[in-house]
């Protein structure tokens with residue numbers, strides 16, 4: 001049985017991703033990265049992607065092709081600050097969706113690694129000045 005099925009399938013992933021986007025909607029700096037006025041299409045893409053990643057139906061790839069997440073995030077400046085905001089909303093959403101252990105831990109693990117991999121822009125913190 002896949003993680004997708006173990007945690008309750010479609011209704012659980014709907015709750016998870018919906019709770020996540022409520023967090024994004026209320027987070028002005030993160031919200032500003034999303035180009036569309038309506039977050040519903042972005043919500044649908046993330047829901048399809050996570051459904052597929054955790055072993056549910058592969059509608060995401062049928063509609064969008066290979067995920068290539070790093071490439072698809074290139075247009076958006078993902079700094080450490082944005083990554084941490086994204087992560088905070090996702091951790092809250094895992095909690096709000098009532099995902100049981102040990103699956104919740106597996107999901108947190110994956111999100112942490114994926115979010116780390118998607119950072120593509122230096123926000124200037126934590127580096128010595130580049131003066132000679």
Ligand code: HEM
Pocket residue numbers: 033034035036041042045046049064069072073076077078082083084086087111114115116118119
């Ligand atoms: C680290 C911080 C992250 C930021 C700031 C960020 C931001 C964004 C933005 C602005 C978009 C475009 C919205 C749209 O689809 O219309 C997007 C798309 C997407 N993001 Fe992220 N993202 C982050 C991390 C992640 C992670 C960790 C995942 C997966 C676990 C993910 C999965 C996706 C997917 C599946 C899409 C839609 C791609 C498509 O067009 O098919 N993102 N993200």
